[in-house]
Structure formats: C-alpha cells, structure tokens
C-alpha cells in the first residue's frame with residue numbers, strides 16, 4: 001500500500017521564543033503521532049539537538065549555519081530522506097529552524113523538494129509576547145514572517161499583562177488575518193493543531209484574504225533586497241553571530257550566573273548544557289538567557305559525558321570576550337558554599 005506523503009511542519013520564531021520548548025511539548029504529548037525532527041542550530045554546537053535527543057522517533061541535526069542559506073537543499077533532502085525511510089515509521093516531521101532563519105526561504109526549500117514521500121505541512125510561528133514589540137522595531141522583517149504563518153503561537157503569556165497581550169494579539173491579527181493564533185505558557189499547544197492542521201490547506205494554496213506563498217515570493221522578488229539566490233538580503237542572520245564554548249571541567253556557578261545576568265555587549269541569547277561539581281547539584285543544568293531573562297532547568301544526565309557546552313548568540317559580539325569570560329567561569333576549586341544559589345534561584349520545572 002502506498003503511504004500518504006508525510007507532512008513536514010516548519011517551526012520558526014525569533015531567538016529564544018520557545019521553539020524547542022514547543023518541540024519538546026509535542027514529543028511528550030503527541031502520543032499517537034510518531035514525530036521525526038530536523039533541528040537546525042546556528043552555532044557549531046547544536047544545543048537544541050542535545051535538548052531533544054532521545055525523545056524524538058528520529059532526529060537529524062544540522063548545525064553550523066542557518067538552514068535557510070548555509071545548508072543547501074540537497075542537505076535538507078538527504079536529512080529528510082533519512083527520516084522518511086519506511087523503517088522509521090514516522091507520521092510527521094517537524095523542522096525546528098534556527099532563531100534567525102528566514103522562514104520564506106525555508107518554506108521554499110521544502111516545497112521545492114521533489115521527494116514524493118513528503119509534503120509541506122505548514123509554518124508554525126512562535127512569538128515571545130514579552131519581547132515582540134521591541135523586536136518588531138529592531139527587525140521589521142519579523143512582520144513578514146508572521147504574515148506567512150499558518151499557526152501563530154503567542155508564547156510566554158506569563159510575561160505580559162492581559163491588556164498588553166490583547167494589544168499584541170490585535171497587531172498579529174492585523175498582520176495575518178487568517179492564521180489561527182493560540183496564547184500559551186511554555187508553548188503548551190494541542191498537537192492536533194499542528195498535525196491535523198497539516199491536513200488542511202496550508203498557505204501554498206490560497207485562503208481567502210491571504211497572499212499565497214507564490215504571491216509573497218513574487219512580492220519579495222520585486223524588491224531590491226533580493227540577492228542572486230532570489231531571497232532577501234535582510235536575513236536576520238546577516239547581523240547575528242555566535243560563539244561556542246565547551247569544557248569537560250565543571251563550571252563555577254557564581255561566575256556563570258554573573259555571565260548569564262550580565263552578558264557581553266551585543267549578546268541576545270545564551271543557551272547551554274552545564275555541569276557543576278557541587279554536592280547535591282551534579283545534575284545536568286540547562287541554562288538559558290533570552291534578552292536578559294534567565295531560566296535554568298535540571299535533568300538527570302542520560303549517560304552522555306558530563307561536560308559543558310554553551311552557545312552565545314548576538315549582534316556585534318566580541319567573541320574573544322565571550323571565550324575569556326566563560327573560561328574564567330570554569331571551576332578552579334575555590335571554595336564557595338553558597339555560589340550555587342545564584343543558579344538555583346532561576347531553576348524552573350523541566
């Protein structure tokens with residue numbers, strides 16, 4: 001019997017909006033759907049892949065470059081090909097784009113693939129409602145990402161009051177009047193919204209009042225911000241760069257907390273897996289900072305080496321300073337009974 005093509009759903013959204021959180025939620029809750037995952041991270045170290053490792057039915061990781069440009073469509077086709085082989089028995093594939101990917105280029109890449117075993121299943125766009133207003137000012141192209149979404153997840157509702165949320169929702173609806181939007185904390189979305197929704201007509205086919213992708217691409221091609229690859233010069237990742245840090249020695253919690261709280265100039269996003277050698281605190285610590293908001297989760301090590309990997313992303317970063325400050329935050333054995341409290345104050349449930 002020939003299988004229906006497997007939907008490929010793209011999850012995009014700016015740095016730190018909650019894409020990995022959404023993905024992990026889907027993997028935990030979409031019990032009837034076997035999900036394959038393709039994670040793209042901007043840095044050389046793919047923290048996102050580490051954070052979902054072992055949970056997906058199949059995971060392929062593409063690092064060191066933004067999927068929409070640096071990774072070519074042959075690479076994506078090969079990666080998806082590994083997920084759709086019959087033995088993997090996967091029902092749906094989610095591509096988690098890097099936080100600075102250009103969704104249009106990514107959609108175009110997926111819709112352009114010739115593999116009959118897959119089909120484009122729509123764009124889910126995650127918005128950090130706590131930061132979206134500033135973000136739209138800093139990066140007006142975000143509006144164009146919202147315009148082409150098929151489902152908009154208004155995440156981090158806990159960070160804003162009801163009136164602010166209503167205002168943001170009205171703005172989003174003005175930008176995209178047809179895609180449903182869902183307000184969430186910790187990206188708790190009903191998986192059916194993504195996977196059943198992928199049976200509906202996604203925006204490769206026209207919905208009333210919405211531009212088709214072809215319309216959008218054509219509109220885009222008419223602008224002078226288009227390069228010879230036929231996609232916009234104004235990719236977010238033109239401005240962003242990342243610095244990676246890895247060590248197999250434990251970190252000093254107090255000094256790491258100081259780094260997370262007062263990161264180097266230009267830094268917007270920090271994420272990492274961290275090991276401390278403090279009695280009672282030797283679990284795996286997953287540290288995040290998004291625009292100055294720090295969060296830490298703790299999990300058991302799952303047999304992997306107990307090492308530290310941290311990625312720092314920003315615009316105009318001084319990478320030498322990042323490396324220097326993180327190297328100075330490696331545990332040098334100085335006794336500090338209470339330093340760990342500087343980290344535990346940020347711990348949330350996994």
Ligand SMILES: Nc1nc2c(ncn2[C@@H]2O[C@H](COP(=O)(O)OP(=O)(O)OP(=O)(O)O)[C@@H](O)[C@H]2O)c(=O)[nH]1
Nearest residue numbers: 014015016017018019020021099156185186288295
């Ligand atoms: N306050 C709050 N924090 C959240 C919420 N959802 C996710 N976070 C936190 O936001 C941080 C970033 O979440 P991720 O899911 O890693 O974001 P991402 O979009 O995958 O990040 P990048 O891949 O770096 O672009 C983490 O610390 C999450 O725990 C939420 O609803 N409220």
